[in-house]
Amino acid sequence: MxxxxxxxxxxxxxxxxxxxxxxxxxxxxxxxxxxxxxxxxxxxxxxxxxxxxxxxxxxxxxxxxxxxxxxxxxxxxxxxxxxxxxxxxxxxxxxxxxxxxxxxxxxxxxxxxxxxxNPINTDIPDALSKAFTFNYLIGLFSNKSEEIKCVLMDQNLIRGIGEAYADEILWYAGISPFSIVSKIPLVKVKLLYKTIKYVFIDAIKQVRKINPIGYNKTDSDLLLIHNISKKNSPTGGMIKMKVISDKKVYYTDEQYLYI
Structure with missing residues (x-):
């Protein structure tokens, strides 16, 4: 992707x-x-x-x-x-x-x-846009019973988060991808919001360094969790993978499950 x-x-x-x-x-x-x-x-x-x-x-x-x-x-x-x-x-x-x-x-x-x-512009905020605010994320999570990874990847809710970086973001935030969004406490939602911005800004900087040509897909070495070649997270947790609805979910038991 x-x-x-x-x-x-x-x-x-x-x-x-x-x-x-x-x-x-x-x-x-x-x-x-x-x-x-x-x-x-x-x-x-x-x-x-x-x-x-x-x-x-x-x-x-x-x-x-x-x-x-x-x-x-x-x-x-x-x-x-x-x-x-x-x-x-x-x-x-x-x-x-x-x-x-x-x-x-x-x-x-x-x-x-x-x-x-001439695509039609949308009001759905991009993950790195000013319109994607903490309050928007709170409102998005308040009444939903879906799993967090599905919500993050839904381009009709937030634009720009794909399969791989959803896993990276959730690992950094310490939230299981199978958590129900409405069950995630406010303090963790705030952390998740900051993590989304941090992970993407840092990854963009890294891509510029290792892929100056810019035409090939992002080097998989940037991915610490969503990476078939890695067995453990940077903090030692064993990386697990499940396939759900044709989508691969990479995660560790270090991430807390909110249900």
């Missing part, structure tokens, strides 16, 4: 590299991957300069001088590659050809990534 640290780093690098370049051509392998026709897509963004790239939730957004925005939402089988001038492109799902000869290429063997032209 493309999560916040990788997407933040990738957005920064793509903007530095492609800002003010003109998009000369769009190649789309599968028209079902996008919400408009190829013709409308080309009319909206081709021959226009790229003005901004940023992360929004678990997606990347590219804004052009035409004010059109292209949203890229990636599946677990996808990755981004920048293809230099005169180099041949491997099989792709989406290729954006820019002036100067470089291409932003989205690869996806399952063809399950999706793209959206």
């Amino acid at each position: 493309f999560e916040i640290p990788y997407l933040e780093n990738c957005a920064e690098i793509l903007e530095k590299r492609f800002k003010n370049r003109v998009l000369q051509k769009v190649d789309l392998q599968c028209e079902k991957s996008i919400n408009v026709s190829r013709e409308i897509l080309s009319e909206s963004i081709v021959e226009h300069e790229l003005k901004r790239v940023w992360r929004d939730g678990l997606s990347l957004r590219l804004q052009f001088k035409s004010y059109s925005v292209l949203e890229l939402s990636f599946s677990t089988s996808a990755f981004i590659q920048v293809i230099e001038q005169n180099l041949e492109a491997d099989p792709f799902l989406l290729n954006l050809h820019f002036s100067g000869g470089s291409i932003i290429s989205v690869k996806d063997t399952r063809k399950s990534s999706t793209f959206r032209l």
